[in-house]
Amino acid sequence: MTLRIDCSRVRWDDIHVKESHPKKPLDKHIKEVKNFYEELRSLFRIYRIDDEIDLLIDLVIQYHDMGKLHPRWRVGKKGARHSEYSVLWLLCNRDSLNRTLNSYSICRNGFIKTLYMLIFKHHSTINLTPPSVKDHNLRKVFSNDMIWHDYYEYIKNLDFKDRIRLADLYGLFKIADILSADPRYIENRDILQSPTPIKVEDVKYIVSNGGIDKERWIEQTALKDLNNLALLRAYTGWGKTTASLLYTVDKEPVKIFYLLPTITAINKFYEKLRS
Structure with a gap:
C-alpha cells in the first residue's frame, strides 16, 4: 500500500544552519551522535557485523532529528514534536532513503515501518501502542493498521540474538543522543573511558x-x-x-x-x- 503524503506545503530548513540545540546546527549534532555511538559500541564491545540491525540503527541516527528542519520547530519552542516531523521528512524525502537502501538487498518486510517507529518513539517507550499524532499528514500514516502490523511482524520474526542486539544498539543510540545534547558531556568524557581493572x-x-x-x-x-x-x-x-x-x-x-x-x-x- 502506498502512503500518500502532501509535502508541497513544507519548506524544510537548512541542516547546516538550523539549530538542533543551542548554538549547535543539526548536522553537527548528528555527527556527534554518530561519534558517541561508535565510542559506546567500542566501550561495550558490540562490534559491527554490517548486518540489517547495524543498518537500521545507522539510519535511525542519520534521520532521527531531521524533523527539526520543519519550519514550525525551533529550539525551546513547545508544541512542535520533532520526532513525528522526522518521520514526515523521511516520507517527503524518500529518494534520500532509497539511495542508501539500494546497495542493500537484505532488508526484510517491515524494515521501513520499523525505522519509522524507532524514529517516532526515540524519546519515548517502544511498544505497540498507537501514538498520539498531531500532524494531520502523519495521522493518515499512523492510523493505518499496516504500520503496526508490519512493525510487529518485523520484530517478531527477528531471532532472539538479533532482538537483543537491536535493543542494545538502540539503547546506545539514545545514550549518544543525550550525550550530544548536553554540553557537560562534550567537555567531560569520563563516561566513555575504558574501564580500569579493579585491584x-x-x-x-x-x-x-x-x-x-x-x-x-x-x-x-x-x-x-x-x-x-x-x-x-x-x-x-x-x-x-x-x-x-x-x-x-x-x-x-x-x-x-x-x-x-x-x-x-x-x-x-x-x-x-x-x-
Missing part, C-alpha cells in the same frame, strides 16, 4: 576509610575467588556493597551495575568510589 588493593583502600576489621577482610577477599554466578548473603553492616567489588577482580567486566534501594545509598557509595 584488591583498591577495594581495601575504600573499605579501610572507616577502619578495617582484619578477620572480616579475610572473609571479604574470598569474594574474588567466586565463580561467574554467585549470591552473597551477610548481615547488615558486613560491607556487602563495597566488598562485592572484589567479585570482579580478574574477571575484566566491561561495566558493573549496582541497584541500591535509596538515593542516599547511591550517593554515599558513589562518593566512596570517587574518594
Whole structure:
C-alpha cells in the first residue's frame, strides 16, 4: 500500500544552519551522535557485523532529528514534536532513503515501518501502542493498521540474538543522543573511558576509610575467588556493597551495575568510589 503524503506545503530548513540545540546546527549534532555511538559500541564491545540491525540503527541516527528542519520547530519552542516531523521528512524525502537502501538487498518486510517507529518513539517507550499524532499528514500514516502490523511482524520474526542486539544498539543510540545534547558531556568524557581493572588493593583502600576489621577482610577477599554466578548473603553492616567489588577482580567486566534501594545509598557509595 502506498502512503500518500502532501509535502508541497513544507519548506524544510537548512541542516547546516538550523539549530538542533543551542548554538549547535543539526548536522553537527548528528555527527556527534554518530561519534558517541561508535565510542559506546567500542566501550561495550558490540562490534559491527554490517548486518540489517547495524543498518537500521545507522539510519535511525542519520534521520532521527531531521524533523527539526520543519519550519514550525525551533529550539525551546513547545508544541512542535520533532520526532513525528522526522518521520514526515523521511516520507517527503524518500529518494534520500532509497539511495542508501539500494546497495542493500537484505532488508526484510517491515524494515521501513520499523525505522519509522524507532524514529517516532526515540524519546519515548517502544511498544505497540498507537501514538498520539498531531500532524494531520502523519495521522493518515499512523492510523493505518499496516504500520503496526508490519512493525510487529518485523520484530517478531527477528531471532532472539538479533532482538537483543537491536535493543542494545538502540539503547546506545539514545545514550549518544543525550550525550550530544548536553554540553557537560562534550567537555567531560569520563563516561566513555575504558574501564580500569579493579585491584584488591583498591577495594581495601575504600573499605579501610572507616577502619578495617582484619578477620572480616579475610572473609571479604574470598569474594574474588567466586565463580561467574554467585549470591552473597551477610548481615547488615558486613560491607556487602563495597566488598562485592572484589567479585570482579580478574574477571575484566566491561561495566558493573549496582541497584541500591535509596538515593542516599547511591550517593554515599558513589562518593566512596570517587574518594
